[in-house]
Amino acid sequence: MSARDVKIRNVGPKSAAWLRQVGVRTTEDLARIGPVETFLKVKRAGFRPSLNLLYSMAGALADCHWADLPEDQKQELLLALDAAESANPIKTRWEKQKAASEPGAAPRGTDDAGESAAASLFDEPDGDDGSSGGDADRELSRFE
DSSP: OOHHHHSOTTOOHHHHHHHHHTTOOSHHHHHHHOHHHHHHHHHHTTOOOOHHHHHHHHHHHHTSOGGGSOHHHHHHHHHHHHHHHHHSOOOOHHHHHHHHHSTTSOOTTBOTTSOBSSOOTTOOOOOTTSSOOHHHHHHTOSOO
16 A cells, blocks of 8 residues: 555544544545545534545645645535535534424334333332332342
8 A cells, every 4th residue: 555545635633533433544535435525424423624624635636735726626615515515414413302302203212102111210110919019129128
């Protein structure tokens, strides 16, 4: 493997770690996925990249420093990013929680009838005869 395959140009250690997390390790990976989709993958993974990462990846593919990218190419990248985000918006954690709490959305841990599927920590265990069985359990306790 050549040095070009190991290190993506214009990408520092923190951004390189983000890219590895989303499966982009080489310039060939970046070329196959594209800078806009790679940028979105990084955002969807929960990282907060700046637009400099987008420009850096485009510069790496053009074999130039990201600051040397022509302004029209930067504008094209921004338009492509905006279109891709509009087609498939990235929801924040808060937006996901809000969507889950809206009427019609089944809360976590409920069954189809809307009743809690998991017993609470403070629920009394059911006995065979309908009683809580507290006295029978008390005899078995080691802590008295």
